[in-house]
Amino acid sequence: MELQHLFDEDLHDDAKPAPFYGRNFIEFCSYKALSLAISQPNYLNDKDFRSLTFDMMLAWEAPELERNLPDSEVASCSNQDVEDGWSLFYSNSTKMAVQVDDKKTVGPEAFARIAPACPVIADTVMVHNLFDVLTSSSDSRLHFLIYDKFLRSLEKVMKSVQNAMGPQLMTSLSLTQNEILIDVDGTIPTQPVLQHIGMSAWPGRLTLTNYALYFESGVGLYDKAVKYDLATDIKQVIKPELTGPLGARLFDKAVMYKSTSTAEPVYLEFPEFKGCSRRDYWLDICLEILRAHKFIRKFNLKGIQKSEALARAVLGIFRYRAVRDAFHISSSNYKTLLCFNLAESLPGGDLILETLSSLLSLISGRVGQDHVRSSPTAKKRHMFPAALLTLSRLGIVHPEKMDMLGEVTYYGGDVCVGESNPLETVVKQLKQDTGRAEAAQATVDQVKVEGIDTNLAVMKELLFPLIEIFNRLSTFGFLGRSLQISDICVILQLFNI
Known part of the structure; x- marks a missing residue:
């Protein structure tokens, strides 16, 4: 009963009353198991990991079923060595899943409590929006097949980014050590990106990092990259725009960029036969990076706090991209997966940014053994740069950049056993207020029509x-x-x- 002993020793008394004890104990075990699981290489590609995280949600949703398990199985669940990785949670995940729910589906609260403990899967700001997207066709119940498909798509996105970060591309763009590659488009001849400046247009390769857009004209062989800065305050404007041959405004498939550093607006066109989803995707992710830097300047974030804010934006884009690649649904349904875009669009969205800034201010310049215990409850005294650490473990952030953090024994996410994250609370309240405002406006509009x-x-x-x-x-x-x-x-x- 080592885990239960640790739980009783570490957790505050408010989380131990009978109605909450079982569920909080499951959270405690889950967070400890995940802290070990995500330290393994290629964990997203491990089917056992995907099954385990889903089974944790099933168990959280029905913690009382643990009383019906045979004593021997309960003991086997509790006596596993911590070093065994995620097997410490329970010995037979399939049996547990069947006992909890034959259909293996979970609801929004279970997903919101477990998924953010693995920062690459979800964060507390967007976790309910992600759940809504994944369950848009299943009556607000998440099936394992959908969850598994999302994680497999997310793993492919990570592999794609790692493969794109080749020495040739990095050298041609002259990226700095702080830049993280996010996405590349225009490398396939049948799907070019066209840059329009004035009456001229030419194809090329477009690359987005966490600091800038880069366009290299050419096909196969590329000219020197032109950089469009997203980080410096130079009055940038990014919006959808119409383009066409010889300056004609015919096709609604372009993104317009202009700033004080450009002599005239630049139009980046994403041709496709049907719709404009490709353009909408690039518009959303470029705006997310631009707004992340506006957030950083507004709250004067520096060093590790700035890097963590950008890492959150990058992970949000990766999740957005994974959903887009795996599920063919309207872009309006999944663009809410981007934190800074959501804060911009929600009435009162400044509260999200203010709360996020307050949490980031708790991150110190160095995270070492003096500040960190192996318990998930240690985060009450210290905030972890969880997104940045996640990108480092996935091989997307250069390891040298993480030397300042020292050795970290636990980094889950923003979750803490038995407690609600302030970010999630603010987002829920704003969504409720927005719903009430929309309902009131609909009533006013109806009265106007009737009048x-x-x-x-x-x-x-x-x-x-x-x-x-x-x-x-x-x-x-x-x-x-x-x-x-x-x-x-x-x-x-x-x-x-």
Whole structure:
């Protein structure tokens, strides 16, 4: 019962009352197991890891079922050595899953409590939006097949980024050590990216990092890259735009970039036969990086805090890309997966940024054994740069950049056993307020429509005599010709005058 002993020793008393004990104990075990699991290489590609994290959600949703397990199985769950990795949670995950729910589906609260403990899967700001996207066709219940498909797609995104970070591309772009490659487009001849400046247009390769956009003209062989800065405050504007040959505005498939450093606007076109989803994707991810830097400047973030803010934006884009690649749904459904774009679009979104800034301020310049215990509850006294550490473990951030952090024995995410994260609380409140405001506006709009209908009815009644006169004159052929005295007499008789 080593885990239970650690749980009783470390957790505060508020989380131990009977109604919460079982569920909080599952959180404790899950967070400890995940802290070990995500330290393994290529964990996203491990089917056992994907099954385990889903089974944790199933167990969280029905913690009382542990009482029905045979004593021997309960003991086997508790006595596993911590060094065994994620097997310490329980010995038979398949049996546990069947006992909890034959259909193996989980709800939003279970997903929100477990998934953010693995920062690459979710974060506390967007976790409910991610759940809504994954369950858009399954009545708000997450099936394992969908969850598994999402994680496999996420693993492919990570591999794609790692493969793109070859020495040739890094050298041609002259990237700094702080730059993280996010996505590349235009390398396939049948799917070019066209850059329009004035009346000229030419194909090339487009690359986005966490600091800038780079365009290299050419096909196969590329010219020197042109850099479009997203980090410096040079009054950048990024928005959708129409393009066409010789400056004609015909096709709604482009992103416009302009700043004080460009002589005239630059249009980056993403041709495709149907729709503009490719353009919308690049518009969203470019805006996310631009807004992340605006956030950094507004709250004067430096060093590791700045790197963590950018890492959160990058991980959000990777999740967005994984959903986009795996599921063919409207872009309006998954663009809410980007934190800084969401804060920009939600009424009162500044509260999200202020709360995030407060949490980032708790991250110190060095994380070492003096500050960190192996327990998930240690985060009450210290914030971890979880997103940055995740990118480092995945081989996307250069290891030398992480030397300042020292040795870290636990980094889950923003989750803490038995507690709600302030970010999640703020987002929930804003979404509720937005829902109420939209409902109120819909009521006002309906009243306006009904008012217009009522006014039209009143006007029709007032004009009825004139309409009746017109109809009678038209019936007897008195319209369109000169009236004689005899005609006037007939008209007077018609209206009983």
